[in-house]
Amino acid sequence: MENYRGNGRGIMIPNREVGIVGYGAYIPRFRIRADEISRIWKDGEESLHLEEKSVAGLDEDTATMAIEAARNALERGRINPGDMGAIWVGSESKPYAVKPTATIVAEALGSTPHLNAADWEFACKAGTEALQAALGFVSSGMAHYALAIGADTAQGRPGDALEYTASAGAAAFLVGPGEESLAVLEGSYSFVSDTPDFFRRPLQPYPEHGHRFTGEPAYFRHTLQAGQYLMEHLGTKPQDYACIVLHQPNAKFPERAARLLGFSEKQFRPGLLVEVIGNTYAGSSPLGLTAYLDQAQPGERVLMVSFGSGAGSDAFSFRITEKIRKNLAPLPAVQDYISRRREIDYATYARYRGKLNYG
Amino acid sequence: MSLPQNWRRQAGRYRLQGIKCQNCGRMSLAPRSICPRCHSTDIAPHQFSGKGEIYSHSTLYQAPAGYQAYIPYTVALVRLEEGPLVSAQLTDVDTDQVQIGQKVEMVTRKLREYGDEGLIVYGYKFRPVLKGE
Structure with a gap:
């Protein structure tokens, strides 16, 4: 137990400094306003205080959003994709029920084949548990860099209160040694x-x-x-x-x-x-x-x-x-993705989210 | 198209990895083992930056099998900054906002799905540059 720095009751403190070396965001371009949803369904808007939510386009899913967030994180960290020890994607909207999203992301980044790739699952905290594991993986010395991603194209039943909120986006954290980190754990x-x-x-x-x-x-x-x-x-x-x-x-x-x-x-x-x-x-x-x-x-x-x-x-x-x-100028900030918006109506939203039955 | 055929094209499709002739410097996105210009067999993989501009474009309202779900969509010839011309779908842009000469960048998106039970095919598309010009 001599190297253990926790308190025996769950506190996690790494043995060596570790942190976030690069980070990246992705938010799709489409938005549906809360008042457009309540035009169709007369329930829920007042209690949730939302203006609008992001909607993934027809050619987007958890894998494609994770890829863009990850590319932003790697570019910000200025590291070679082949230097990644692990790529972990946390999501509850996996493109395949069986087949990892992480290998698609790893292939698109050019990080394959010498790395660990896996998907994580725990509803809305799947991304942060991937981050926690990546911090542990790097601090143990088993990897120099690990990439943790949280991404979802969330589902809500038509008419349910979740329809006002369930949206789409991704964030990626490149985890590395403390001396290279912009945020140390x-x-x-x-x-x-x-x-x-x-x-x-x-x-x-x-x-x-x-x-x-x-x-x-x-x-x-x-x-x-x-x-x-x-x-x-x-x-x-x-x-x-x-x-x-x-x-x-x-x-x-x-x-x-x-x-x-x-x-x-x-x-x-x-x-x-x-x-x-x-x-x-x-x-x-x-x-x-x-x-x-x-x-x-x-x-x-x-x-x-x-x-x-x-x-x-x-x-x-x-x-x-x-x-x-570090110079952030050429990389899209979260605000750039938020201001890039194209409003859609409920009919387009229903088409984009696969809520139409073509019979 | 079979699973192996899709799988073999991943490097090019997912991240615009092509080839470069080590003898004459000719670059291409299409995989080749012999340089079409100098016939050298000294070919190495080459990672394109994904930046380019629209050379020409056309909007499709009648799509080939597998792409009907996305109509209408715009396809373009994109002149990559390294020189080669590639054809690709545009995304994240309204069809009436596309212009010749427009700066675009590569993104990896869903190209098609083989029904609800089959393979999801991912690959490059281009969109107007978001930031960093």
Whole structure:
């Protein structure tokens, strides 16, 4: 146990410094406005406080979005695709039920064949568990670089409240040694329990969810416990953080959870994207982190707490380094993807999302 | 097209990896073992940057089998910055916004699906440059 730096109760602290060397985002171009959805379905809009959500185009899926986010991360980190030790994709909307998305991404990046490639699954926190594993993989010395991606083209049954939020996007983190990192990991922690707040059975196109049950016993319990516990054991306080990024299933939950954890609007605003892109599921808190990193300053700290139904939260505390100042100009920022928008109506949305039955 | 035929084309399709003649420098996206210009067999893989501009374009309203789901869509001849001309679909652009000379960049997208049970084929398309000109 001499090399173990945790507390015996789940706190994860690496033996050597490790962090994020490059990051990249992707948000599709299409948007459907909440008032367009409520033109068809008269339920749900008022309670969710969303303006619009992103919609994947006909030729997009989790693999294609993961590829673009990953290309941005590699370019920002300026590393050779062949130097990757692992590519891990977290998603609940896999293009194939059986066949890894990660090998498609690895092939497109030109990283094959000398690496580990796998898909991760845990509802909306699949991307952050891939990140946590990548941080462990690199800090153990088993890989120099590992790529963790969260990506989803989320599903919502026509007329369900999820239709207002379930959207599409991806974020990728290139994990490497601390001395190369723009954000160094201070510690991580996961809090999980068997809570059936949201699930999808095999061969079912749309998920089931527990309505109000998704709140207190699911989202809030796991998010708050994970965030509080990590800060307590790292000896940090809300005022030590420039930003907090939480999972964003709607606009109300992350705002309330951030305030309950002791954070102010100034701290949760930079990483809150749900009002303009919706809930990108496994991409949600990762995309929020990339939006903060686009404007982060050396010396700042950021706390990220994901949430995945079923249920659990992964919390991370990162410290921003001087490497954040690398020239970012030629790479698309999250804001560039948000401003690139083409509005579609519900009929086009139904076609793009495969909600039409051609008989 | 069979699984092996699709599989063999991945490097070119997924990431625009072509070939370069090590004797005369001619580049091509199509895989070749003999240079069509100097007939050298000294051929090496070459990774194209994915940047280029539209040389010509046309919008399709009648699609070949496998591509009907995407109509209408625009195909273009794209002059890569390294010189070769490639034909590809355009994406993330309205058909009336396409112009000759427009700067474009490669993205990897779904090209087609062999029904609900078959292979999903991914490959290069081009879109207007998002950032970095």
